[in-house]
Structure formats: C-alpha cells, structure tokens
Amino acid sequence: MSRFFRYWLLGSVLLGLLLSACSAPREQCAALACAAWLVLCIPAWQHYRQRQRCPALPSDAIWLAYASQGGQARQLAERSLAQLQAGGCRAVLVSLDRLRPQQLSQARQLLLLASTYGEGEAPDTAQRFAQQLDRQSLSLPGLEYAVLALGDRRYRHFCAFGRRLDQRLQQLGAQPLQACLDLDRGDPAVLRQWQQLLSRLAGHAPFSDWQAPDYQPVQLLQRHCLNPGSSASPAFQLRLQIPPGSHWQAGDILEVGPCHAPAQIDALLRQLGLDGEQVQADGHSLHWHLSRRQLPAPEQLADCRSPADLMALPRLAHRDYSLASLPADGCLELLVRLHQYGDGNLGCASGWLCRHAEVGSLLDVRLRANPGFQLPPDSGPLILIGNGTGLAGLLAHLREREQRGQAGHWLLFGERQAAHDLFYAEQLQAWQRSGHLARLDLAFSRDQDSPMYVQHRLREAADDLRLWLQRGASLLVCGSLQGMGEEIEALLHGLLGDQQVQALRLAGRYRRDLY
Structure with missing residues (x-):
C-alpha cells in the first residue's frame, strides 16, 4: 500500500468519524459528506494522473x-x-x-x-x-x-x-x-x-543505414605498415585520393563503405550457382553488389537463390575513421588497426582496408564534418591525449596549428613498445626540435614489468596540467573509449574537480573523439 493511499484512507476515516459526531440534520450531513468526499478525491485523481504521466522505467535499460x-x-x-x-x-x-x-x-x-x-x-x-x-x-x-x-x-x-x-x-x-x-x-x-x-x-552491433549511402569512389594510393615486429596487431597508414571539390578540417571523419574479401564472395556465388559477372540494372556486377552487403547466415541460403534475393540484402554499415591529414597534404590519410577475431577471421572494414583492397583500387568513402572534435582558431595551446590509432585525429590538429603558425603544444601518447609502436616518430621528433611540440610524454605498456599507460603519465603531470589549463589550454582526447577514454575522464574529475571539468566542456575546451 502506497504512502499516499494510506494518508487518503486515514482522511476518509476521520471524515466519517467527524460526520457521525455531527448533530446537523441528515440532509446537511449528506451534502457535507459528498463535498468532503469530492475534496478528498481531487488529490487522489491528481496522483493517479501523475502516475499515468510518469511511468516507472527500468534503470538498467x-x-x-x-x-x-x-x-x-x-x-x-x-x-x-x-x-x-x-x-x-x-x-x-x-x-x-x-x-x-x-x-x-x-x-x-x-x-x-x-x-x-x-x-x-x-x-x-x-x-x-x-x-x-x-x-x-x-x-x-x-x-x-x-x-x-x-x-x-x-x-x-x-x-x-x-x-x-x-x-x-x-x-x-x-x-x-x-x-x-x-x-x-x-x-x-x-x-x-x-x-x-x-x-x-549495443556492443558494436551491425546495422544498415536508414538512408541510402551516397559514397564517392576514390583510389587507394598507398598502404604502409607502421609497426612491423610489434606484439600488437598491425597498424597501417593509408593514403587515399581526395574526392573532387572536397574540404575538411582537423577533427573531421572519413566514412568508409567496407567490402567483403573477394575470395569469400566468389565462394558464396559458386555455392549458390550464380554468375558474379552478371550486370545489374545500375551497371555494376552482382559480385560488386554482394561484396557490399550483409551476407546471409548458412540457414538463410535457401532463401537467396536469385540475384534479386541477393540485391535485397541490407548494405554493410560504414565505418568511421579519424582523418590525420588536411586538404593541403594532398591526400586523405588514415591510421587503421587490423582487427582479428579469435577464430582467425578479420574485421570486415579493417580487413578490407588493410589486406583485401589492392593498392590502386577504388574505395567507397564520404567525408563528414565532426563539430564535436573541432576547435576554433583561438583555442590556446593544445593538450592532446591519445593511444593507438587515436593518434590520427590528434595529428590533424597539430598539422592545422602548424599551418596557422601556432606552436607550443603538449602531446601525451600511449602504445605497447617504443621499438615498434611509436607511430610517426620522425614527425613527432621534428616537432619537438622546432618547438611546435613543447612537450611530448610517451607511455609504452610493455616496456617495463608494471604496465605504463598514458593516464599514468597524465597523473604524474597533474600540476603541469592545471597550470596549462589556467593559461587557457584546450584539451583533446582521441582513441579507445574503454580503458583509456574512461580512465582519462575519471582522472580529470579527480585532478580538477567536477566543476572545472564541466566548465571546460561547456566552454568547448574539452573535446573527445572516442571509439
């Protein structure tokens, strides 16, 4: 029984006792009873409407x-x-x-x-x-x-x-x-x-775009492994042709439409007894279309016996990649980690970009503005924090500031081993020598007995962090959400206090691009 109903019931009992003790004529008592009852029912009705308006919602959803x-x-x-x-x-x-x-x-x-x-x-x-x-x-x-x-x-x-x-x-x-x-x-x-x-x-669940994709085909110009010999998964620098008339700025995103491995599509078409070279209404082959669609599960193959059935399969969802380059660099530059599952299969998008797509072939891409990770020109010196392939988004900001003649930034970067995983080492060292990077803090988790991560470097530099922020610095974080991103967020709240973190965020001086 709710507290409100107990109070309502108690009020009703008291009303009955009051009327029973009343010596007024029966008609007056009846009128008073009706009026009082209505007065008691009004808050009950309001309480009911409030409950109807505000349903209980599960906290774990x-x-x-x-x-x-x-x-x-x-x-x-x-x-x-x-x-x-x-x-x-x-x-x-x-x-x-x-x-x-x-x-x-x-x-x-x-x-x-x-x-x-x-x-x-x-x-x-x-x-x-x-x-x-x-x-x-x-x-x-x-x-x-x-x-x-x-x-x-x-x-x-x-x-x-x-x-x-x-x-x-x-x-x-x-x-x-x-x-x-x-x-x-x-x-x-x-x-x-x-x-x-x-x-x-939803745990990176696959999905289909609500609206049909409008990709532009661009050529894959170069692909280069940045960490040969590393205990980590291979990381590749990719350079792609710039679509005509394109413009972007530091912080923006390249959406890539992935494809399945050609050998996988060939095997599926043979199993279905279909000709992959058959040209469809839009001029592309059946093989071209199927490589860009979510493949049916084995138990669904019986329903995919015709080209029309395959053409009706949903399109593979795009993948987002931070751009490391600016238009003045003459290419779209990405930093992509090859993902491999426990069964040996490769991630759909990273497998396509790092292994299956041939240099010189065309990739489906589209540029997208990312205002949440952009900065105005007068945002002060930058404190850039990232790990792994998250360095790409931070490089774009450093290159943008270099073009504007704004030097004196601070980069904190983490990876596995200094001997293999210091991506863009020559560029970072050159920026240190020129003063474009006033400070470079590196954390390599596998180079000592006790793992060292970028968040540990930030904690060690807590006093310097506060000083830089007092001088008007802006804070950028790019990389993995789980682990680094979450721990950096908690650490900032601990070092600066909730109020200052919220103030930085509201002022646009704390921005994140986490995945």
Whole structure:
C-alpha cells in the first residue's frame, strides 16, 4: 500500500468519524459528506494522473526520450529503439511529456531526440519537462546521455531546444556520450553518426543505414605498415585520393563503405550457382553488389537463390575513421588497426582496408564534418591525449596549428613498445626540435614489468596540467573509449574537480573523439 493511499484512507476515516459526531440534520450531513468526499478525491485523481504521466522505467535499460512537434523526433526515436533492440540491447521509449526530471537520477543512459519549435522553444509536449529541468537543482553524475537536436538551419534559433537540454544536463553533472548532434532537415550524415552511437551502445552491433549511402569512389594510393615486429596487431597508414571539390578540417571523419574479401564472395556465388559477372540494372556486377552487403547466415541460403534475393540484402554499415591529414597534404590519410577475431577471421572494414583492397583500387568513402572534435582558431595551446590509432585525429590538429603558425603544444601518447609502436616518430621528433611540440610524454605498456599507460603519465603531470589549463589550454582526447577514454575522464574529475571539468566542456575546451 502506497504512502499516499494510506494518508487518503486515514482522511476518509476521520471524515466519517467527524460526520457521525455531527448533530446537523441528515440532509446537511449528506451534502457535507459528498463535498468532503469530492475534496478528498481531487488529490487522489491528481496522483493517479501523475502516475499515468510518469511511468516507472527500468534503470538498467537505455531510456529513449523524445520531444516531437510534427512527429519526426518520435519517428527517429522509434527507429533508434528498433536498432538498439536488434542489437540485443534493452531500451525503452518515452515521450518527454510523460517524464519528470527527478526520474533522471534513476537512469544510467539517456538518449534525447528533441525538436525545436517557434522561436527556439520546446515543443508543446515538452514544455513542462523543460521548465521543471531549468528550475530544479538535481545532481546527475551517474547519468550518461546523448542529444540529437532536430532543426532547420534556415531559422535563427536552429536546434535551440536540443542544445539547451544538452547544456542543462552538463550543468547538472551528467556525462555526455558524445557532443550534441545538430540534425539539419534530416541530414543523412548526422543520422549515420547517431546510428554509429547506437551501434556502440549495443556492443558494436551491425546495422544498415536508414538512408541510402551516397559514397564517392576514390583510389587507394598507398598502404604502409607502421609497426612491423610489434606484439600488437598491425597498424597501417593509408593514403587515399581526395574526392573532387572536397574540404575538411582537423577533427573531421572519413566514412568508409567496407567490402567483403573477394575470395569469400566468389565462394558464396559458386555455392549458390550464380554468375558474379552478371550486370545489374545500375551497371555494376552482382559480385560488386554482394561484396557490399550483409551476407546471409548458412540457414538463410535457401532463401537467396536469385540475384534479386541477393540485391535485397541490407548494405554493410560504414565505418568511421579519424582523418590525420588536411586538404593541403594532398591526400586523405588514415591510421587503421587490423582487427582479428579469435577464430582467425578479420574485421570486415579493417580487413578490407588493410589486406583485401589492392593498392590502386577504388574505395567507397564520404567525408563528414565532426563539430564535436573541432576547435576554433583561438583555442590556446593544445593538450592532446591519445593511444593507438587515436593518434590520427590528434595529428590533424597539430598539422592545422602548424599551418596557422601556432606552436607550443603538449602531446601525451600511449602504445605497447617504443621499438615498434611509436607511430610517426620522425614527425613527432621534428616537432619537438622546432618547438611546435613543447612537450611530448610517451607511455609504452610493455616496456617495463608494471604496465605504463598514458593516464599514468597524465597523473604524474597533474600540476603541469592545471597550470596549462589556467593559461587557457584546450584539451583533446582521441582513441579507445574503454580503458583509456574512461580512465582519462575519471582522472580529470579527480585532478580538477567536477566543476572545472564541466566548465571546460561547456566552454568547448574539452573535446573527445572516442571509439
């Protein structure tokens, strides 16, 4: 029995006793009883409506909350729910008008899809939630969240409500899973970025793009292994042709459409008794199409007996790679780790880029802006922290600052062995000599008895970190989320305090690109 119902029942009993002791005429007692009963029922009805409006949500599920004016945010939230559930992830869907800010303390992960209405206002269904969130003093350090802000860039208050939610949640101590995404009229590139987040939350589950990909074919110019002899998986530097008319800046992403190994496709076509050279309506061969699609499981092969069946298979999802180069470098430069599973099979995208695609062949790519990892020109000296292939995104920022004549940065980088895994050693050493890098701290986990990671180097330099930040430095972190990214985040909170970390994030001086 709830506390409210106990109080309501006690009030009813007291009312009965009061009326029974009353010496007024029977008709007056009856009228008083009816009026009093109605007064007692009003809060009961309000309590019932509040319970209906604010359903109990499981804390171990991902909460997908939407604020929709015309239905687009709800539609995208439903598609997000379907992708998470298809990846085996527990998730629940709720409209913001059925959610109270106090409930957020019970959630672990929250995904918000929010439209903007009128002059930067919340949609009608979300105004109550927005007002309560602004007024209430909550503490949400245990909440991880992400915001997809829907809007139209032609209007002055573009994505204002979604951005407001993002800023308020950071003020309350919640931890962003990634920078707020501004969706301009259903921009496919932003939707793909949102889908990548959903895939990561579901354990990197495969998915298909909601909108058909619009790749550009570019030539693979060079491929070079950077760490021969290393105990780690091979890491490759790749250089690709720049698509005509392309522009990007430090922090941006190259999306790559992967393909299966040609030998794997040949074997499947032989098994199905189909001619891979058969040309389809768009001019490409059946082999070309099948290599770019999610292959059927063995038990599904009976349903894939014709080219039309194979053409109906979903397209392989793209993979994101941080760009190490700038347009002035004359190529798209990537740093890719070859992933190998326990059974010996290679990762689909890394296997394609590092092993199966021949130098000189065409790759499917598209450039995507990544505002969450970009910096304005006047962002002060940079403190760059990364491990492994995360160095690529940090190199682009160092190259951009070099082009602008801005020197005096600090790089903290971690890998396995100094003898094999110091990627771009000559470039880093040259920057040290020129003063472009004022400081270079390296951590190699396998070069001593006790593992040394980049987060250990940062802890050792805690006083210098505070001093650099006091002088206006910006902090960039790029690399693996699990391990390095999570530990750097916790370490910064411990060294600087929650308030300063949130202040850096809100000022755009703390940015992360983690995978």
